[in-house]
Amino acid sequence: MHTYVMQLRRLIGAATSATGERVDPKDVLRRDGGGYLLDAGPGRFDVAEYDRLAAEGHKAAQANDCLAAHARITAALNMWRGPAFADVQTGPRLSAEVTRLEESRKMLLERRIEIDLRLGWHHQVLGELAGLTTEHPSHEGLQALYIIALYRCGQRTRALAQCDQLRARMADEFGLDPLPAMAALRQAILVNDPALEDDTVWPLFVRRGRELQAKHVGVLP
Structure with missing residues (x-):
């Protein structure tokens, strides 16, 4: 020892x-x-620092300070060098922490791309989204952001094709329909809805999807 x-x-x-x-x-x-x-002291544990930066990024996004949100979230994501605890033998407790961190990373990455779209950086994130949606073909949040980026880059037919591919994949693999927000997003592309240029475009279609679903089942959203 x-x-x-x-x-x-x-x-x-x-x-x-x-x-x-x-x-x-x-x-x-x-x-x-x-x-x-x-006893490493504050600012020396990477997990604690990652959580701090992620929390600051979320707070800035909620305050609609997109540049600050992008900076904090990017700094948090840049702390990753590979899978969490890749060289550590994990038991039940540490496995739960690995799951938490990996899900947090995926969610934070989606949030950063959403922020980038709010900043009008659709051209910059298009390639990244193409790779992410190939890696996560059933992740509807990432698929939606990719579809929005395609539309904003003038690729409306590819955006519609991506909608249809997602719907077919969900039906074939899981027997499910996509989220109602995806149906609202597809309809908006068909009619060139100005809402597709809105800063908070995906949350907007999430709300629209809930409203459509509520009307269909006859309950309030």
């Missing part, structure tokens, strides 16, 4: 020296009762 602690402290010292910090490794990995405690 003492050998492992000594090696870890050496690695901690090298890592902090590389960043110009003056930190005593014995204060970071210190004795605590009958064992040792890792």
Whole structure:
């Protein structure tokens, strides 16, 4: 145990020296009762820093500060270097944390692309969305953002084809129809609805889809 602690402290010292910090490794990995405690301090755990940046990005998006939201969310996503805990043997508790982080990453990526569309950067995200929708063919949120980006880039026929492919895939693989918002989105493309240029275009069609569904079943949205 003492050998492992000594090696870890050496690695901690090298890592902090590389960043110009003056930190005593014995204060970071210190004795605590009958064992040792890792006390890295604020801003040094990547998971905590990722969660902080993600929360700030969501807050900025809710305040309609798109540039700040894009900066914070991009900074959070840039902290990823591969799968969560890729080199760690995981048990039940850590597996749950892996699932949380991976789902958070996917959701945050979708939010960042939505922000980019609100900023009018549809040309910049089109290629990224093409790859993501190929990787996640049944993820309706990403598919919707791709369809919107295609439409805004003047590719209306491809946008409609993407709608139809998603509907066929959902029916064949799951026996389901797409979300009502997708039907509202497809109809808007057919008539060149000006709402497709709205800053909050996908949330707008989510609301429209709920309204259409409510009318169909005869209940309030």
